[in-house]
Amino acid sequence: MNTYFHSVELEVDKCCGCTNCLKRCPTEAIRIRDGKAHILSERCIDCGECIRICPHHAKKAHSLELEDIKKFKYNVAIPAPALYAQFNNLDNVNIVLTGLKAVGFNDVFEVSRAAELVSEATRKIIKEKKSKLPLISSACPAVVRLIKIRFPELCENVLPLLAPIEVAAKIARKEAIEKTGLKSEEIGVFFISPCPAKVTEIHTPNSVEKSACNGAIGISRIYPELTKAMDHLDFKDIEPLSRSGLIGIGWATSGGESAGILRDKYLAADGIENVIKILEDLEDEHIRGLEFVELNACSGGCVGGVLTVENPYVAQARIQKLRKYLPVTLNHLEDDDIDNMNWENELKFDADIFRLSDDIVKAMEMMDEMESIYKDLPHLDCGSCGSPTCRAMAEDIVKGEAKETDCIHKLKAQIQSVYDQLKGTL
Numbered sequence: 016m017n018t019y020f021h022s023v024e025l026e027v028d029k030c031c032g033c034t035n036c037l038k039r040c041p042t043e044a045i046r047i048r049d050g051k052a053h054i055l056s057e058r059c060i061d062c063g064e065c066i067r068i069c070p071h072h073a074k075k076a077h078s079l080e081l082e083d084i085k086k087f088k089y090n091v092a093i094p095a096p097a098l099y100a101q102f103n104n105l106d107n108v109n110i111v112l113t114g115l116k117a118v119g120f121n122d123v124f125e126v127s128r129a130a131e132l133v134s135e136a137t138r139k140i141i142k143e144k145k146s147k148l149p150l151i152s153s154a155c156p157a158v159v160r161l162i163k164i165r166f167p168e169l170c171e172n173v174l175p176l177l178a179p180i181e182v183a184a185k186i187a188r189k190e191a192i193e194k195t196g197l198k199s200e201e202i203g204v205f206f207i208s209p210c211p212a213k214v215t216e217i218h219t220p221n222s223v224e225k226s227a228c229n230g231a232i233g234i235s236r237i238y239p240e241l242t243k244a245m246d247h248l249d250f251k252d253i254e255p256l257s258r259s260g261l262i263g264i265g266w267a268t269s270g271g272e273s274a275g276i277l278r279d280k281y282l283a284a285d286g287i288e289n290v291i292k293i294l295e296d297l298e299d300e301h302i303r304g305l306e307f308v309e310l311n312a313c314s315g316g317c318v319g320g321v322l323t324v325e326n327p328y329v330a331q332a333r334i335q336k337l338r339k340y341l342p343v344t345l346n347h348l349e350d351d352d353i354d355n356m357n358w359e360n361e362l363k364f365d366a367d368i369f370r371l372s373d374d375i376v377k378a379m380e381m382m383d384e385m386e387s388i389y390k391d392l393p394h395l396d397c398g399s400c401g402s403p404t405c406r407a408m409a410e411d412i413v414k415g416e417a418k419e420t421d422c423i424h425k426l427k428a429q430i431q432s433v434y435d436q437l438k439g440t441l
């Protein structure tokens with residue numbers, strides 16, 4: 016079985032076992048045992064829903080600190096376009112990019128530039144009918160991982176192009192090597208991330224063996240220092256660093272990637288529950304006739320990521336305003352660009368996750384036992400036992416990770432029956 020790095024972590028001391036996260040997790044990756052939440056690593060897609068919902072702030076996302084960039088001789092920040100939406104009254108993204116240099120980066124390369132290349136490459140793939148349609152965007156790693164563990168039929172629909180972060184990191188690294196003459200290992204490329212899923216993707220990528228990024232710093236982590244640096248910039252200090260058009264910057268919000276396809280047979284959905292519904296409908300072929308499907312795990316798109324600081328709806332409006340004065344696109348594919356943007360690995364269904372045993376006979380016996388345990392459970396899906404549903408509880412019992420009396424309703428019935436028997440003997 017694969018091992019995964021996860022950027023979503025539990026701070027055990029702060030957890031009081033309230034079950035809020037248990038009920039919210041879209042992949043049933045959380046259990047409450049001994050009064051504390053536990054994340055089942057192989058099922059977690061790092062969507063960040065449990066961070067959003069926890070009233071005790073017991074879930075957090077891993078992020079590097081600005082200090083961490085100092086290990087490298089030369090550093091390039093690759094900011095997500097969602098970063099621009101965090102600042103009030105911003106009418107020039109160069110202020111943010113110059114601010115990144117002021118906080119310690121030697122250079123910047125906007126992910127929105129790479130997004131424009133991915134948009135052009137996607138248009139080409141659709142036009143040449145090179146892949147199975149509809150293509151499902153590969154930009155949200157939480158969605159890609161969700162497809163990998165829950166929707167085997169849709170793995171071959173995932174756009175076989177690297178996400179803009181990876182494309183940006185590759186180009187930024189190449190340019191930095193050419194500019195400085197340094198070796199690749201002396202150059203640090205850091206993504207400024209709106210969400211934990213992208214932090215995870217850098218550590219354990221789906222699409223490549225090793226990411227060209229060295230790590231990620233959460234937007235919320237860098238925000239205080241960046242704001243301070245931006246406030247201290249003189250007008251004359253602002254460098255003309257941005258080279259993105261409205262297509263690239265539009266990727267920050269739901270529907271932005273689809274708009275960049277410049278065709279009308281598309282669908283864009285955001286928010287993990289809506290995403291799951293669309294994937295189910297696609298798998299059951301209830302939705303047909305589309306060329307492209309854009310799915311973002313966070314409401315509003317990347318501007319809704321849990322590592323951002325601004326309300327996603329305010330952020331969406333800011334992105335719309337910023338796009339108004341930009342040219343359509345400023346980045347175009349060179350001859351061999353598209354070959355450098357293909358996935359190195361094929362996306363395969365992770366069947367191991369739901370296998371009860373490696374021994375097929377044993378697995379089938381366990382499955383039968385699970386069904387019979389499930390029949391006897393109350394089917395209330397209340398989560399009081401520490402498993403998110405009665406079916407998940409039956410699976411946990413079969414695996415020896417829970418016992419029937421963990422179900423308070425079963426326990427209550429057992430106590431009542433003992434009481435009734437005792438009463439009958441008096």
Ligand code: SF4
Pocket residue numbers: 025029030031032033034035036037047051052068069070071072073074
């Ligand atoms: S929401 Fe989850 S992580 Fe937060 S306190 Fe409740 S059980 Fe613990």
Ligand code: SF4
Pocket residue numbers: 023039040041042043044045054058059060061062063064065066
């Ligand atoms: S990050 Fe998402 S998938 Fe992972 S445990 Fe939290 S809610 Fe579940």
Ligand code: SF4
Pocket residue numbers: 392393394395396397398399400401402403404405408421422423424425
């Ligand atoms: S009814 Fe029982 S088994 Fe089902 S979720 Fe609730 S406590 Fe768990």
